Amino acid sequence: MNIGIAQINATIGDFSRNAKRILQAYRACIDAGANLVLTPEMSLVGYPPKDLVMKTSFVDKCKQALDYLADETGEVPLLVGYVDYYDYQNSGKPLRNGVAFLQNGKVRHRVWKTLLPTYASFDEHRYFEPSNVCEPFEWNGIKLGMTICEDIWFDDFLERPTYKRNPVEELRAKGVDVILNMSASPFQKGKPQDRANRLEVVACGAGVPVVFCNAVGANDSLVFDGHSMALDAEGNEICSMPGFESCFKVFSLFSKGTHPPKVRGNDREHIYQALVSGLHDYVKKSGFETVCLSLTGGVDSALTASIAVHALGEKNVMGLILPSAITPQQNIDDAYALAENLGIKVEMIPISESCQVAESSLDSVFEGLAKDHTEENIQSRIRGMFLMAYSNKFNSLLLTSGNKSEFSIGNCSAYGDMFGGLAVISDVPKTWVYKLAKFVNEKKVAIPSRSITKEPSSGLVAGQTDADRLPPYEVLDKILELYIEFQVAASDIVEDHQFDEATVRWVQRRVDLNEWKRRQSPLGLQVTSRAFGMGRRVPIVQKFVD
């Protein structure tokens, strides 16, 4: 009994392309001896399709594509994730998140997702009616326990028992020979190994092997990391697949493993690969060929450029250097050095004349008023205007290099350094930007060492560094992690975690006041447990102080 796992990268709403990829993997698995082939959750649809599923023809077209896939199946069953209607005669949500069991030209069986995540970036209760029964499906003398993503994740990733149902336990009680799980489980720091540990608990609890097939590739903010695997009934690893890579693997279901599941790689490698994968898919799936970005000589743009080169190749990345009158020569030198190390082209567009003219155009309106953050923002926005002009003229997607620490406290200019199509590292805290920059340089030095060692600065005020304005990044990032990722009250951050009260209150106020700005930022790629965007929904106008 050989199982094929097809770790597919699906594009949302592209049924014909997704169907083709599923079929290719299905046939390759059969050639490698598979008796049954799994694909990820919503492998035919791309996860998450969001409100597209509510469009009047979406489900019909999805089901047409499913019928086409069924037609192409022979003796070896193919499990495909898709969206179906819920019975119109019953009250409830209109749709279901399902997996179809395709064999010999037919849809032989369907299962529906029971546990519907409606937290973090997930909105499944918005669309789907949960399954009300978890039944084994017998095929070839084997009782299959088919589950979809959350159906097996219900414990470890939530702060309290959210669900009243336990699909694994229901299946176990009815007798199954294997738990199959089709997932589209997105990456966040630490999650690949957490998932493996959870799978071990499932296998041991149910006393049967567990097969986990995860999606790979990125759709908007979410990066699916793959890392599909299978465990035997004792929770030992019998199949393990790479992260961040479209691939397939066939293994013998009733083989025995020798050790608990262990995901290869560490957090730094995983985060870096997630960013490369997220950038690649955003650019390619939206039809762009090239990207451009501002090179400032700082570590943020250097890291972003490295990620872009890894994702797209050096020929498809353009560096732009936009010095103002106060830009130190060493920053320009560092930007050129980076470009040379990475092998990317650069263009220089000086902005000082534009800044001067803009400021003098405002002379009469601003008469008698001192310079302040207004003039800093003008500089940043003129830089952004030139970057977008380049992007428009050459149809090259503009990348934004702001990090999570900056976005959190609004230490960035709306419509300035926040211009762009994708904010590549907007969920990476500054302290992690340094870790990733060093990681990049481990194999081959790409980022000039001065970009890593010099004091970080916005570059908008001559001689000023971030240290003049902000708490040290080590402190700031710890406060931000507590406040944003773990939603800890500011008063508790002070009392329980021993941070200086004035600093915590300053951070809190900056985070809360800058929600309007983040709301207008480009899409980012999630790598922590709570990224800005759909995973963190807070009002812009609100007065809560905790």
Next chain:
Amino acid sequence: MNIGIAQINATIGDFSRNAKRILQAYRACIDAGANLVLTPEMSLVGYPPKDLVMKTSFVDKCKQALDYLADETGEVPLLVGYVDYYDYQNSGKPLRNGVAFLQNGKVRHRVWKTLLPTYASFDEHRYFEPSNVCEPFEWNGIKLGMTICEDIWFDDFLERPTYKRNPVEELRAKGVDVILNMSASPFQKGKPQDRANRLEVVACGAGVPVVFCNAVGANDSLVFDGHSMALDAEGNEICSMPGFESCFKVFSLFSKGTHPPKVRGNDREHIYQALVSGLHDYVKKSGFETVCLSLTGGVDSALTASIAVHALGEKNVMGLILPSAITPQQNIDDAYALAENLGIKVEMIPISESCQVAESSLDSVFEGLAKDHTEENIQSRIRGMFLMAYSNKFNSLLLTSGNKSEFSIGNCSAYGDMFGGLAVISDVPKTWVYKLAKFVNEKKVAIPSRSITKEPSSGLVAGQTDADRLPPYEVLDKILELYIEFQVAASDIVEDHQFDEATVRWVQRRVDLNEWKRRQSPLGLQVTSRAFGMGRRVPIVQKFVD
């Protein structure tokens, strides 16, 4: 038996301010003879608090404020909407959306919301566990059927029966003397009268009077329109309150009405009032005193300026005129005429020199390439840069004047005319902009007639009008309404609604391709059934064509 309805305007998370307003209204109702006082859903919290409820101290602080309110109550009960914990011993969502019955210094009773809207802009299943029982509460010999918002709206506003429960029917079966409903039901076109009709059905179905207390004021995109009312057991109106106004009213519960409920005002008036209310509350609740905006001589900025003057007074609105080399003198004249009619100050900031310098700075990078939309965007972005400079320097909130038709098809520049803190009319289709402009002029001419009659134009290409680039707005807006508000497949728009296929496909492609741009737009105010933002969640990168 007199009921007091307190139509409160709550600010999200401002427990002390909300508690004060509740108490003021409570005491005023008692002075006017009330025996029982209702406030809206989440009157103590402000709706919707979103992820703030998950912060570790939010619910504790909310309950402290509730205890304070309870302390202040005497013999006359006060019904207050708030957020509470769900029993930690049970599995389920961590919180509940509740109403507390406060009397004689105590919380005497609590009810929980049964039907939790999780569609459109609503996310209640993300946070709340539904009530599993709908019980009448007896007080003073009267059996009260207390419900919260959606508990009575379950039929008319949804396309199919979404819920398995029917709280009104459960209460009726157990015997109630009155249905009380505490709501935070946001405005959209046509909804005030729809709600009144639904209340009539509820009253007739349950055979008892219905009291509906709605929130008023705006929180972010949602404008709560008030229009609280009460109907007798035959569905006739016995109390009717104004829209868009904080107020209270006391009426005799067992009086008899003479006619079905009829909401005053028409769609034009309601939409205009909603925009005034939304702008007012966004500005005031976020602590700004003044707003500024670009006056182009066109109808969009004229309407936006009129709304701002109605909301904040003419002294608090600043008009900025930013002509380029190709701006016709008549547009400048129209902008000045509008400012004079409205009584607002204006400043002029010419942008042509900045545009010239920007273009020449790009000469070498763009060598040999023709002018295209890049140069149009430069113009728009330089204008935006100046507007934000004014906003920054004078701490004056910048308003954006883009309409829904433009935002839909991306006929606006990201980081250009989309700069700003609030996109006042971004949910108003262009054809409705004209209707509202005429409505503004009905009482007193504020908008120069030429701004209404001239051909609309982006003003970015000399001599070009929208008609040169776009389908007629009457056609465009009908297609957009079908495609966006009703999610009709493009093929069905062609077949069932007889629109030209090429036009529909062009519109569809423009809408789909510009999701990235809208995602970066300022917050807008919802007035239709589906506004961009939280009410319409679609992937940026997706390939579905229907």
